[in-house]
Amino acid sequence: MSPGSIAYLDNAATTPLHPEALAAMLPFLGDRFGNPSGVHAMARDARAALEEARDVAADCLGARPGEVVFTGGGTEADNLAITGVHGRCGGTVVCPASEHHAVLHTAATVGGRVVPVGPDGIVDLDALAGALDDDVTVVSVMLANNEVGTIQPLGQIAEVVRTHAPNAVLHTDAVQAFPWLDVTSLAAPAQLVAVSAHKFGGPKGVGALVVRDGVDVDPVIHGGGQERDRRSGTHNVAGIVGMAAAMRVTVDMRARTVERVGGLRDRLADGLIAGVPGTRETGDRRTKVAGNCHLRFEGIESEALLILLDDAGVCASAGSACTSGAIEPSHVLTAMGIDAADALSSVRLSLGPTTTDDDVDLALKVVPEAVARLRGR
Numbered sequence: 354m355s356p357g358s359i360a361y362l363d364n365a366a367t368t369p370l371h372p373e374a375l376a377a378m379l380p381f382l383g384d385r386f387g388n389p390s391g392v393h394a395m396a397r398d399a400r401a402a403l404e405e406a407r408d409v410a411a412d413c414l415g416a417r418p419g420e421v422v423f424t425g426g427g428t429e430a431d432n433l434a435i436t437g438v439h440g441r442c443g444g445t446v447v448c449p450a451s452e453h454h455a456v457l458h459t460a461a462t463v464g465g466r467v468v469p470v471g472p473d474g475i476v477d478l479d480a481l482a483g484a485l486d487d488d489v490t491v492v493s494v495m496l497a498n499n500e501v502g503t504i505q506p507l508g509q510i511a512e513v514v515r516t517h518a519p520n521a522v523l524h525t526d527a528v529q530a531f532p533w534l535d536v537t538s539l540a541a542p543a544q545l546v547a548v549s550a551h552k553f554g555g556p557k558g559v560g561a562l563v564v565r566d567g568v569d570v571d572p573v574i575h576g577g578g579q580e581r582d583r584r585s586g587t588h589n590v591a592g593i594v595g596m597a598a599a600m601r602v603t604v605d606m607r608a609r610t611v612e613r614v615g616g617l618r619d620r621l622a623d624g625l626i627a628g629v630p631g632t633r634e635t636g637d638r639r640t641k642v643a644g645n646c647h648l649r650f651e652g653i654e655s656e657a658l659l660i661l662l663d664d665a666g667v668c669a670s671a672g673s674a675c676t677s678g679a680i681e682p683s684h685v686l687t688a689m690g691i692d693a694a695d696a697l698s699s700v701r702l703s704l705g706p707t708t709t710d711d712d713v714d715l716a717l718k719v720v721p722e723a724v725a726r727l728r729g730r
Protein backbone atom coordinates (compact mmCIF):
# COMPACT_ATOMS: atom_id res chain seq x y z
CA MET A 354 0.00 0.00 0.00
CA SER A 355 1.28 3.45 -0.82
CA PRO A 356 1.79 5.86 2.10
CA GLY A 357 -1.43 7.40 3.46
CA SER A 358 -4.07 7.95 0.85
CA ILE A 359 -1.50 8.49 -1.90
CA ALA A 360 -1.46 6.29 -4.99
CA TYR A 361 2.21 6.20 -5.98
CA LEU A 362 2.15 5.52 -9.71
CA ASP A 363 5.63 6.77 -10.62
CA ASN A 364 7.66 3.59 -10.18
CA ALA A 365 9.57 4.18 -13.43
CA ALA A 366 10.99 7.30 -11.76
CA THR A 367 11.96 5.51 -8.58
CA THR A 368 10.72 2.79 -6.24
CA PRO A 369 10.48 2.47 -2.47
CA LEU A 370 13.30 0.57 -0.80
CA HIS A 371 12.54 -3.14 -0.30
CA PRO A 372 12.55 -3.95 3.44
CA GLU A 373 15.16 -6.65 2.67
CA ALA A 374 17.42 -4.04 1.05
CA LEU A 375 17.11 -1.72 4.04
CA ALA A 376 17.84 -4.56 6.48
CA ALA A 377 20.88 -5.61 4.47
CA MET A 378 22.21 -2.04 4.39
CA LEU A 379 21.81 -1.05 8.03
CA PRO A 380 24.90 -2.86 9.45
CA PHE A 381 27.07 -1.10 6.86
CA LEU A 382 25.70 2.28 7.90
CA GLY A 383 26.60 1.34 11.49
CA ASP A 384 29.30 -0.90 12.95
CA ARG A 385 30.48 -2.49 9.70
CA PHE A 386 31.86 0.72 8.24
CA GLY A 387 35.23 -0.48 6.93
CA ASN A 388 36.74 0.57 3.62
CA PRO A 389 36.95 -2.58 1.47
CA SER A 390 40.23 -1.41 -0.09
CA GLY A 391 42.12 -1.78 3.22
CA VAL A 392 43.89 -4.76 4.77
CA HIS A 393 42.74 -4.97 8.41
CA ALA A 394 39.80 -6.88 9.88
CA MET A 395 37.23 -4.10 9.37
CA ALA A 396 38.31 -3.68 5.76
CA ARG A 397 38.22 -7.42 5.16
CA ASP A 398 34.70 -7.58 6.55
CA ALA A 399 33.55 -4.87 4.14
CA ARG A 400 35.37 -6.54 1.26
CA ALA A 401 33.71 -9.88 1.99
CA ALA A 402 30.29 -8.18 1.90
CA LEU A 403 31.21 -6.40 -1.33
CA GLU A 404 32.28 -9.62 -3.02
CA GLU A 405 29.20 -11.45 -1.77
CA ALA A 406 27.09 -8.67 -3.32
CA ARG A 407 29.06 -9.02 -6.55
CA ASP A 408 28.28 -12.75 -6.67
CA VAL A 409 24.57 -12.03 -6.24
CA ALA A 410 24.61 -9.27 -8.87
CA ALA A 411 26.46 -11.53 -11.31
CA ASP A 412 23.94 -14.31 -10.77
CA CYS A 413 20.96 -11.96 -11.26
CA LEU A 414 22.49 -10.36 -14.36
CA GLY A 415 23.74 -13.53 -16.07
CA ALA A 416 27.38 -12.55 -15.75
CA ARG A 417 30.55 -13.73 -14.05
CA PRO A 418 31.45 -11.85 -10.84
CA GLY A 419 34.55 -10.36 -12.49
CA GLU A 420 32.34 -8.88 -15.21
CA VAL A 421 30.30 -6.76 -12.74
CA VAL A 422 31.48 -3.16 -12.27
CA PHE A 423 29.68 -1.30 -9.49
CA THR A 424 28.83 2.29 -10.40
CA GLY A 425 27.12 5.30 -8.89
CA GLY A 426 23.85 4.54 -10.74
CA GLY A 427 22.40 3.93 -14.17
CA THR A 428 23.55 7.20 -15.72
CA GLU A 429 27.14 6.47 -14.75
CA ALA A 430 26.88 2.89 -16.04
CA ASP A 431 25.65 4.17 -19.43
CA ASN A 432 28.44 6.76 -19.52
CA LEU A 433 31.05 4.12 -18.69
CA ALA A 434 29.75 1.81 -21.41
CA ILE A 435 29.74 4.39 -24.19
CA THR A 436 32.58 6.72 -23.24
CA GLY A 437 34.59 3.77 -21.94
CA VAL A 438 34.53 1.83 -25.20
CA HIS A 439 34.77 4.93 -27.35
CA GLY A 440 37.75 6.15 -25.31
CA ARG A 441 39.49 2.84 -25.92
CA CYS A 442 38.53 2.20 -29.55
CA GLY A 443 37.38 5.53 -31.04
CA GLY A 444 35.05 5.07 -33.99
CA THR A 445 31.34 5.83 -34.16
CA VAL A 446 28.58 5.35 -31.56
CA VAL A 447 25.07 4.48 -32.80
CA CYS A 448 21.81 4.53 -30.81
CA PRO A 449 18.07 4.88 -31.43
CA ALA A 450 16.32 8.24 -30.96
CA SER A 451 14.21 6.90 -28.07
CA GLU A 452 17.12 6.18 -25.70
CA HIS A 453 17.32 7.70 -22.23
CA HIS A 454 19.29 10.95 -22.11
CA ALA A 455 22.04 9.09 -20.21
CA VAL A 456 22.75 7.34 -23.53
CA LEU A 457 21.65 9.99 -26.05
CA HIS A 458 23.63 12.83 -24.48
CA THR A 459 26.69 10.64 -23.89
CA ALA A 460 26.61 9.46 -27.51
CA ALA A 461 26.24 13.09 -28.60
CA THR A 462 29.50 14.04 -26.84
CA VAL A 463 31.32 11.82 -29.34
CA GLY A 464 29.18 12.76 -32.34
CA GLY A 465 26.88 9.73 -32.11
CA ARG A 466 24.67 8.62 -34.97
CA VAL A 467 20.95 8.41 -34.12
CA VAL A 468 18.60 5.94 -35.82
CA PRO A 469 14.78 6.10 -35.96
CA VAL A 470 12.22 3.93 -34.18
CA GLY A 471 8.83 2.90 -35.56
CA PRO A 472 5.42 4.07 -34.30
CA ASP A 473 5.51 1.21 -31.76
CA GLY A 474 8.82 2.52 -30.37
CA ILE A 475 10.77 -0.46 -31.69
CA VAL A 476 14.04 0.31 -33.42
CA ASP A 477 13.81 0.26 -37.21
CA LEU A 478 16.11 -2.66 -38.04
CA ASP A 479 16.63 -1.56 -41.67
CA ALA A 480 17.58 1.94 -40.60
CA LEU A 481 19.88 0.45 -37.98
CA ALA A 482 21.57 -1.74 -40.57
CA GLY A 483 21.95 1.31 -42.83
CA ALA A 484 23.66 3.29 -40.05
CA LEU A 485 26.24 0.59 -39.33
CA ASP A 486 29.66 0.06 -40.86
CA ASP A 487 33.16 -1.13 -39.95
CA ASP A 488 33.86 2.16 -38.15
CA VAL A 489 31.07 1.66 -35.58
CA THR A 490 32.47 0.61 -32.19
CA VAL A 491 29.41 0.89 -29.91
CA VAL A 492 25.71 0.30 -30.58
CA SER A 493 23.54 1.19 -27.59
CA VAL A 494 19.92 0.00 -27.50
CA MET A 495 17.86 -0.02 -24.31
CA LEU A 496 16.07 -3.24 -23.37
CA ALA A 497 12.93 -1.44 -22.13
CA ASN A 498 11.97 2.20 -22.52
CA ASN A 499 11.48 4.39 -19.47
CA GLU A 500 8.51 6.38 -20.81
CA VAL A 501 6.42 3.99 -22.85
CA GLY A 502 7.81 0.65 -21.67
CA THR A 503 8.60 -0.72 -25.14
CA ILE A 504 10.78 -3.84 -25.09
CA GLN A 505 13.38 -3.98 -27.85
CA PRO A 506 14.10 -7.26 -29.68
CA LEU A 507 17.72 -7.37 -28.56
CA GLY A 508 18.47 -10.75 -30.16
CA GLN A 509 17.52 -9.45 -33.62
CA ILE A 510 19.36 -6.20 -32.98
CA ALA A 511 22.52 -8.11 -32.01
CA GLU A 512 22.26 -10.09 -35.26
CA VAL A 513 22.07 -6.87 -37.31
CA VAL A 514 25.04 -5.46 -35.38
CA ARG A 515 27.12 -8.63 -35.91
CA THR A 516 26.39 -8.54 -39.64
CA HIS A 517 26.79 -4.84 -40.37
CA ALA A 518 29.19 -3.60 -37.67
CA PRO A 519 31.55 -6.49 -36.96
CA ASN A 520 33.84 -4.29 -34.84
CA ALA A 521 31.08 -3.02 -32.55
CA VAL A 522 30.02 -4.06 -29.06
CA LEU A 523 26.34 -3.94 -28.13
CA HIS A 524 25.45 -2.04 -24.98
CA THR A 525 21.99 -2.33 -23.47
CA ASP A 526 20.53 0.01 -20.88
CA ALA A 527 18.51 -2.51 -18.87
CA VAL A 528 17.62 0.02 -16.15
CA GLN A 529 13.85 -0.19 -16.78
CA ALA A 530 13.91 -3.83 -17.84
CA PHE A 531 15.36 -5.39 -14.69
CA PRO A 532 12.21 -5.11 -12.55
CA TRP A 533 10.14 -6.94 -15.17
CA LEU A 534 12.25 -9.03 -17.52
CA ASP A 535 14.73 -11.88 -17.24
CA VAL A 536 17.85 -9.88 -17.96
CA THR A 537 20.05 -12.99 -17.75
CA SER A 538 18.57 -14.28 -21.01
CA LEU A 539 17.22 -11.17 -22.76
CA ALA A 540 20.41 -9.11 -22.31
CA ALA A 541 22.67 -12.08 -23.08
CA PRO A 542 23.32 -10.85 -26.66
CA ALA A 543 24.80 -7.60 -25.27
CA GLN A 544 28.42 -7.25 -24.19
CA LEU A 545 27.60 -4.34 -21.86
CA VAL A 546 24.52 -4.17 -19.60
CA ALA A 547 23.57 -1.26 -17.33
CA VAL A 548 21.22 -1.41 -14.32
CA SER A 549 20.24 1.00 -11.53
CA ALA A 550 19.27 -0.10 -8.00
CA HIS A 551 16.58 2.48 -7.26
CA LYS A 552 14.38 1.22 -10.09
CA PHE A 553 13.93 -2.15 -8.35
CA GLY A 554 13.72 -1.44 -4.64
CA GLY A 555 17.39 -0.66 -4.01
CA PRO A 556 18.92 2.63 -2.92
CA LYS A 557 19.53 5.63 -5.17
CA GLY A 558 23.01 6.39 -6.48
CA VAL A 559 24.06 2.75 -6.99
CA GLY A 560 24.13 0.72 -10.17
CA ALA A 561 26.19 -1.73 -12.13
CA LEU A 562 27.61 -2.23 -15.57
CA VAL A 563 28.28 -5.74 -16.83
CA VAL A 564 31.43 -5.65 -18.96
CA ARG A 565 31.75 -9.06 -20.51
CA ASP A 566 35.15 -10.70 -20.65
CA GLY A 567 37.10 -9.60 -23.70
CA VAL A 568 35.58 -6.09 -23.76
CA ASP A 569 37.85 -3.29 -22.57
CA VAL A 570 36.54 0.00 -21.23
CA ASP A 571 38.56 3.06 -20.32
CA PRO A 572 37.48 4.41 -16.92
CA VAL A 573 35.50 7.63 -16.84
CA ILE A 574 36.32 8.14 -13.14
CA HIS A 575 40.01 8.05 -12.34
CA GLY A 576 41.61 7.51 -8.96
CA GLY A 577 42.57 4.62 -6.72
CA GLY A 578 41.92 1.88 -9.27
CA GLN A 579 38.95 0.16 -7.62
CA GLU A 580 36.79 -2.20 -9.67
CA ARG A 581 39.88 -3.50 -11.45
CA ASP A 582 40.72 -0.01 -12.71
CA ARG A 583 37.35 0.37 -14.41
CA ARG A 584 35.71 2.61 -11.78
CA SER A 585 37.74 4.35 -9.11
CA GLY A 586 36.35 5.66 -5.85
CA THR A 587 35.73 4.17 -2.40
CA HIS A 588 32.91 1.67 -2.68
CA ASN A 589 29.45 2.56 -1.45
CA VAL A 590 29.33 -0.69 0.50
CA ALA A 591 25.91 -0.16 2.10
CA GLY A 592 24.42 0.85 -1.25
CA ILE A 593 25.95 -2.07 -3.11
CA VAL A 594 24.83 -4.57 -0.45
CA GLY A 595 21.33 -3.04 -0.60
CA MET A 596 21.27 -3.30 -4.38
CA ALA A 597 22.23 -6.98 -4.22
CA ALA A 598 19.47 -7.69 -1.69
CA ALA A 599 16.94 -5.86 -3.88
CA MET A 600 18.14 -7.78 -6.94
CA ARG A 601 17.62 -11.08 -5.18
CA VAL A 602 14.07 -10.20 -4.07
CA THR A 603 13.22 -8.79 -7.49
CA VAL A 604 14.40 -11.90 -9.31
CA ASP A 605 12.77 -14.30 -6.83
CA MET A 606 9.43 -12.45 -7.00
CA ARG A 607 9.56 -11.35 -10.64
CA ALA A 608 7.20 -13.84 -12.26
CA ARG A 609 4.54 -13.24 -9.59
CA THR A 610 5.03 -9.46 -9.72
CA VAL A 611 4.67 -9.37 -13.49
CA GLU A 612 1.46 -11.38 -13.34
CA ARG A 613 -0.12 -9.43 -10.48
CA VAL A 614 1.01 -5.93 -11.54
CA GLY A 615 0.33 -6.67 -15.21
CA GLY A 616 -3.28 -7.40 -14.20
CA LEU A 617 -3.49 -4.13 -12.27
CA ARG A 618 -2.02 -2.24 -15.22
CA ASP A 619 -4.55 -3.77 -17.60
CA ARG A 620 -7.42 -2.86 -15.25
CA LEU A 621 -6.10 0.69 -14.98
CA ALA A 622 -5.49 1.20 -18.71
CA ASP A 623 -8.73 -0.49 -19.81
CA GLY A 624 -10.71 1.41 -17.18
CA LEU A 625 -9.36 4.79 -18.23
CA ILE A 626 -9.75 4.09 -21.95
CA ALA A 627 -13.38 3.07 -21.34
CA GLY A 628 -14.10 5.83 -18.84
CA VAL A 629 -12.44 8.85 -20.43
CA PRO A 630 -13.53 9.70 -24.00
CA GLY A 631 -10.66 10.61 -26.33
CA THR A 632 -8.05 8.48 -24.55
CA ARG A 633 -5.34 6.71 -26.53
CA GLU A 634 -2.76 4.24 -25.30
CA THR A 635 0.85 4.63 -26.39
CA GLY A 636 2.61 1.55 -27.74
CA ASP A 637 1.49 -2.04 -27.90
CA ARG A 638 0.81 -3.72 -24.56
CA ARG A 639 2.17 -7.02 -25.86
CA THR A 640 5.62 -5.46 -26.27
CA LYS A 641 5.66 -3.36 -23.10
CA VAL A 642 6.83 -4.05 -19.56
CA ALA A 643 4.00 -4.98 -17.16
CA GLY A 644 4.19 -1.83 -15.05
CA ASN A 645 3.80 0.74 -17.83
CA CYS A 646 0.52 2.53 -18.52
CA HIS A 647 1.06 5.42 -20.93
CA LEU A 648 -2.03 7.31 -22.06
CA ARG A 649 -2.82 10.43 -24.09
CA PHE A 650 -5.96 12.41 -23.24
CA GLU A 651 -7.15 14.42 -26.22
CA GLY A 652 -7.19 18.18 -25.65
CA ILE A 653 -5.52 17.99 -22.23
CA GLU A 654 -2.24 19.57 -21.15
CA SER A 655 -0.40 16.95 -19.18
CA GLU A 656 1.24 19.48 -16.85
CA ALA A 657 -2.18 20.76 -15.73
CA LEU A 658 -3.47 17.20 -15.36
CA LEU A 659 -0.48 16.17 -13.25
CA ILE A 660 -1.14 19.06 -10.85
CA LEU A 661 -4.78 18.00 -10.39
CA LEU A 662 -3.74 14.37 -9.93
CA ASP A 663 -1.17 15.41 -7.35
CA ASP A 664 -3.81 17.43 -5.47
CA ALA A 665 -6.00 14.33 -5.41
CA GLY A 666 -3.19 12.06 -4.16
CA VAL A 667 -2.07 10.40 -7.41
CA CYS A 668 1.66 10.61 -8.17
CA ALA A 669 2.31 10.31 -11.91
CA SER A 670 4.58 11.92 -14.47
CA ALA A 671 4.94 13.00 -18.08
CA GLY A 672 7.94 12.84 -20.35
CA SER A 673 7.77 16.47 -21.38
CA ALA A 674 10.58 18.80 -20.36
CA CYS A 675 10.59 22.48 -19.56
CA THR A 676 13.29 24.02 -21.72
CA SER A 677 13.81 27.81 -21.75
CA GLY A 678 10.36 28.42 -20.29
CA ALA A 679 8.50 26.40 -22.94
CA ILE A 680 7.17 22.88 -22.44
CA GLU A 681 8.83 20.60 -24.97
CA PRO A 682 7.25 17.28 -25.97
CA SER A 683 9.05 14.12 -24.96
CA HIS A 684 11.80 13.09 -27.38
CA VAL A 685 10.59 9.49 -27.09
CA LEU A 686 7.06 10.30 -28.27
CA THR A 687 8.44 12.58 -30.98
CA ALA A 688 10.67 9.71 -32.16
CA MET A 689 7.56 7.50 -32.37
CA GLY A 690 5.98 10.02 -34.76
CA ILE A 691 3.48 11.45 -32.26
CA ASP A 692 2.82 15.14 -32.94
CA ALA A 693 3.61 17.80 -30.35
CA ALA A 694 0.04 18.53 -29.17
CA ASP A 695 -0.71 14.83 -28.83
CA ALA A 696 2.58 14.19 -27.01
CA LEU A 697 1.90 17.07 -24.62
CA SER A 698 -1.40 15.44 -23.60
CA SER A 699 0.29 12.31 -22.24
CA VAL A 700 0.68 10.91 -18.77
CA ARG A 701 2.78 7.97 -17.59
CA LEU A 702 1.27 5.95 -14.76
CA SER A 703 3.96 3.46 -13.78
CA LEU A 704 3.12 0.63 -11.40
CA GLY A 705 5.49 -1.41 -9.28
CA PRO A 706 5.69 -4.29 -6.81
CA THR A 707 4.06 -2.20 -4.05
CA THR A 708 1.11 -1.05 -6.19
CA THR A 709 -2.24 -2.21 -4.84
CA ASP A 710 -5.84 -2.50 -6.01
CA ASP A 711 -6.59 0.57 -3.88
CA ASP A 712 -4.02 2.60 -5.85
CA VAL A 713 -5.68 1.61 -9.11
CA ASP A 714 -9.15 2.33 -7.69
CA LEU A 715 -8.05 5.82 -6.66
CA ALA A 716 -6.55 6.54 -10.09
CA LEU A 717 -9.68 5.21 -11.82
CA LYS A 718 -11.75 7.68 -9.80
CA VAL A 719 -9.42 10.69 -9.88
CA VAL A 720 -8.13 10.71 -13.47
CA PRO A 721 -11.57 10.88 -15.17
CA GLU A 722 -12.66 13.62 -12.75
CA ALA A 723 -9.50 15.64 -13.40
CA VAL A 724 -9.77 15.28 -17.19
CA ALA A 725 -13.46 16.29 -17.09
CA ARG A 726 -12.58 19.33 -14.99
CA LEU A 727 -9.87 20.42 -17.42
CA ARG A 728 -12.27 19.95 -20.32
CA GLY A 729 -14.74 22.21 -18.51
CA ARG A 730 -17.41 19.56 -18.03
Ligand code: PLP
Nearest residue numbers: 426427428453455499528529549
Ligand atom coordinates in the same frame (compact mmCIF):
# COMPACT_ATOMS: atom_id res chain seq x y z
N1 PLP B 1 18.37 4.69 -18.12
C1 PLP B 1 17.04 4.61 -18.02
C2 PLP B 1 16.26 3.86 -19.04
C3 PLP B 1 16.39 5.22 -16.95
O1 PLP B 1 15.05 5.15 -16.85
C4 PLP B 1 17.15 5.93 -16.00
C5 PLP B 1 16.50 6.65 -14.88
O2 PLP B 1 15.46 7.26 -15.06
C6 PLP B 1 18.54 5.96 -16.14
C7 PLP B 1 19.11 5.33 -17.22
C8 PLP B 1 19.40 6.67 -15.16
O3 PLP B 1 19.57 5.93 -13.99
P1 PLP B 1 19.98 6.66 -12.63
O4 PLP B 1 18.77 7.40 -12.14
O5 PLP B 1 20.39 5.56 -11.70
O6 PLP B 1 21.13 7.56 -12.93
